[in-house]
Amino acid sequence: AQTVTQSQPEMSVQEAETVTLSCTYDTSESDYYLFWYKQPPSRQMILVIRQEAYKQQNATENRFSVNFQKAAKSFSLKISDSQLGDAAMYFCAYSNDYKLSFGAGTTVTVRA
Amino acid sequence: DGGITQSPKYLFRKEGQNVTLSCEQNLNHDAMYWYRQDPGQGLRLIYYSQIVNDFQKGDIAEGYSVSREKKESFPLTVTSAQKNPTAFYLCASTSVGREGGGYTFGSGTRLTVV
Numbered sequence: 001a002q003t004v005t006q007s008q009p010e011m012s013v014q015e016a017e018t019v020t021l022s023c024t025y026d027t028s029e030s031d032y033y034l035f036w037y038k039q040p041p042s043r044q045m046i047l048v049i050r051q052e053a054y055k056q057q058n059a060t061e062n063r064f065s066v067n068f069q070k071a072a073k074s075f076s077l078k079i080s081d082s083q084l085g086d087a088a089m090y091f092c093a094y095s096n097d098y099k100l101s102f103g104a105g106t107t108v109t110v111r112a
Numbered sequence: 113d114g115g116i117t118q119s120p121k122y123l124f125r126k127e128g129q130n131v132t133l134s135c136e137q138n139l140n141h142d143a144m145y146w147y148r149q150d151p152g153q154g155l156r157l158i159y160y161s162q163i164v165n166d167f168q169k170g171d172i173a174e175g176y177s178v179s180r181e182k183k184e185s186f187p188l189t190v191t192s193a194q195k196n197p198t199a200f201y202l203c204a205s206t207s208v209g210r211e212g213g214g215y216t217f218g219s220g221t222r223l224t225v226v
């Protein structure tokens with residue numbers, strides 16, 4: 001099984017500040033996809049951002065951006081201008097050949 | 113609206129019983145998945161199917177069974193062989209050829225053994 005590691009079980013951020021979530025993965029493949037999913041208390045999984053491994057440019061979606069380091073097998077998520085609605089569990093995920101594997105998740109708390 | 117419907121939302125099982133969780137999608141997706149989530153943990157893959165009448169075991173398939181008789185449906189049976197079935201179960205799907213577009217998830221089924 002592919003291994004996805006999120007080393008930060010919990011992160012806390014002040015409203016309007018920036019927080020960065022770490023993710024590393026293990027693979028021998030050269031072509032794959034990476035995702036960050038958000039799971040709020042409703043437990044619905046929401047796609048935040050995605051990255052294709054063959055693209056060097058880091059993906060950005062509004063206040064969310066990634067730092068993709070292919071050689072280091074690292075895929076961190078930066079949340080800028082944090083809002084109360086960003087409070088949730090965030091999962092890093094790896095997909096290759098239609099098999100999606102998840103990290104253990106990072107719980108993000110936003111302080112007002 | 114297109115999406116994935118999981119039912120029931122809550123399910124209670126007695127010891128020794130088999131129960132079946134439903135997952136239906138109207139997205140015309142080829143591939144479907146079942147994940148298990150325990151409290152405070154990530155999602156672990158149980159089974160997945162990329163095409164009708166074919167499926168593969170994931171990382172924790174023991175004690176579970178699936179079928180894929182129709183493209184829209186991928187039911188999961190939790191058998192009595194599953195020793196600790198209490199968990200939150202999520203169904204997902206994606207389109208073959210559009211893996212990079214992401215995976216869509218249902219709203220989940222909470223299974224409790226009583």
